[in-house]
Amino acid sequence: MNYCSQCGNSVEIKVPEGDNRERHVCDSCGTIHYQNPNVVTGCIPEWEGKILLCRRAIEPRKGYWTLPAGFLENGESTQEGALRETLEEANARVAVGPLYSLFSLPSISQVYMLFRGPLLDLDFSPGEESLEVRLFEEAEIPWDELAFQVIVETLKCYFQDQRSGEFRLHSGVIERLPGEQRRYRTTLHE
Amino acid sequence: MNYCSQCGNSVEIKVPEGDNRERHVCDSCGTIHYQNPNVVTGCIPEWEGKILLCRRAIEPRKGYWTLPAGFLENGESTQEGALRETLEEANARVAVGPLYSLFSLPSISQVYMLFRGPLLDLDFSPGEESLEVRLFEEAEIPWDELAFQVIVETLKCYFQDQRSGEFRLHSGVIERLPGEQRRYRTTLHE
Numbered sequence: 510m511n512y513c514s515q516c517g518n519s520v521e522i523k524v525p526e527g528d529n530r531e532r533h534v535c536d537s538c539g540t541i542h543y544q545n546p547n548v549v550t551g552c553i554p555e556w557e558g559k560i561l562l563c564r565r566a567i568e569p570r571k572g573y574w575t576l577p578a579g580f581l582e583n584g585e586s587t588q589e590g591a592l593r594e595t596l597e598e599a600n601a602r603v604a605v606g607p608l609y610s611l612f613s614l615p616s617i618s619q620v621y622m623l624f625r626g627p628l629l630d631l632d633f634s635p636g637e638e639s640l641e642v643r644l645f646e647e648a649e650i651p652w653d654e655l656a657f658q659v660i661v662e663t664l665k666c667y668f669q670d671q672r673s674g675e676f677r678l679h680s681g682v683i684e685r686l687p688g689e690q691r692r693y694r695t696t697l698h699e
Numbered sequence: 700m701n702y703c704s705q706c707g708n709s710v711e712i713k714v715p716e717g718d719n720r721e722r723h724v725c726d727s728c729g730t731i732h733y734q735n736p737n738v739v740t741g742c743i744p745e746w747e748g749k750i751l752l753c754r755r756a757i758e759p760r761k762g763y764w765t766l767p768a769g770f771l772e773n774g775e776s777t778q779e780g781a782l783r784e785t786l787e788e789a790n791a792r793v794a795v796g797p798l799y800s801l802f803s804l805p806s807i808s809q810v811y812m813l814f815r816g817p818l819l820d821l822d823f824s825p826g827e828e829s830l831e832v833r834l835f836e837e838a839e840i841p842w843d844e845l846a847f848q849v850i851v852e853t854l855k856c857y858f859q860d861q862r863s864g865e866f867r868l869h870s871g872v873i874e875r876l877p878g879e880q881r882r883y884r885t886t887l888h889e
Contacts, residue, residue, distance in 0.1 A: 512707035514700045545737050546771050548810055581736050586803030586872040587810055608870060613776030620738055620777055678868055680798060682776040
């Protein structure tokens with residue numbers, strides 16, 4: 510951020526009075542430009558013990574598999590966002606159920622919320638952002654080709670719960686470890 | 700938003716290619732300025748069946764009572780944010796427990812997350828943004844002087860669960876109804 514989106518003058522980085530963090534502040538009009546994490550909301554679409562995954566047609570992680578999910582938009586609820594993303598990415602209709610996983614991803618300032626979502630029918634197909642959409646049994650999950658660690662962690666919890674027959678909310682933090690490689694540390698709050 | 704925060708030129712409102720919503724777009728450098736909901740994270744500080752509330756020293760709703768909560772910051776987890784807000788607003792230390800309520804507030808594009816938080820000690824006091832901080836039994840809760848509807852709904856659920864002895868996650872949507880008066884419609888997802 511270089512310029513004030515209100516008045517167009519330059520912004521500088523400083524700690525505003527009464528605050529304890531650096532913000533982008535416009536010295537001309539006084540606007541403080543806060544930057545805060547985004548919510549990613551989505552579904553675990555379910556059908557007779559199988560779950561639906563989408564193969565990404567866009568970056569990041571093009572070609573890798575993920576659950577239908579995306580940024581929550583202004584003016585919608587987290588459940589509405591989960592429903593919309595599932596429709597957009599998989600042309601699939603679900604009954605959005607309870608929140609299943611809640612992960613903080615502080616290294617990229619995102620909060621991921623994934624809801625259980627029984628499919629209402631089998632009439633699904635790739636949306637514009639997907640190359641392929643299909644149902645997977647646990648044994649078929651392409652663990653090494655999942656797009657994001659938050660999807661890996663959610664599906665690990667999901668299939669454990671499926672075996673025990675008791676589904677409950679799982680929450681935690683996923684931190685990316687330093688270095689070029691994709692390595693993470695996950696802390697689950699039990 | 701009038702100006703591009705990247706290059707300082709004017710932005711216009713239009714639907715970018717491949718999108719289906721209006722965004723602020725810079726025709727000069729091409730940056731799309733997305734605006735998304737914010738997360739508010741906080742605690743329900745508990746001590747022997749009582750809960751801690753803070754009387755707000757700042758607008759909005761100065762002088763009204765609320766749970767310690769505030770905007771999640773970049774680089775922190777939702778639990779870390781809840782802990783920080785409780786420390787900042789009430790100088791209180793809690794053991795952040797499970798997520799207790801998750802409310803979408805689409806009319807102001809916020810997602811509220813409140814965690815249970817047993818107090819570690821009784822050494823609390825008003826922070827800079829609070830006029831007063833104290834513990835309340837259910838019968839003492841100042842229902843007509845609570846700052847926000849999301850606090851009303853969360854505390855209603857909380858004391859019902861306290862009576863039944865079974866605490867669980869409550870989630871829902873709170874919509875503000877049109878008009879000058881503060882009137883809301885709450886939908887709980889059960």
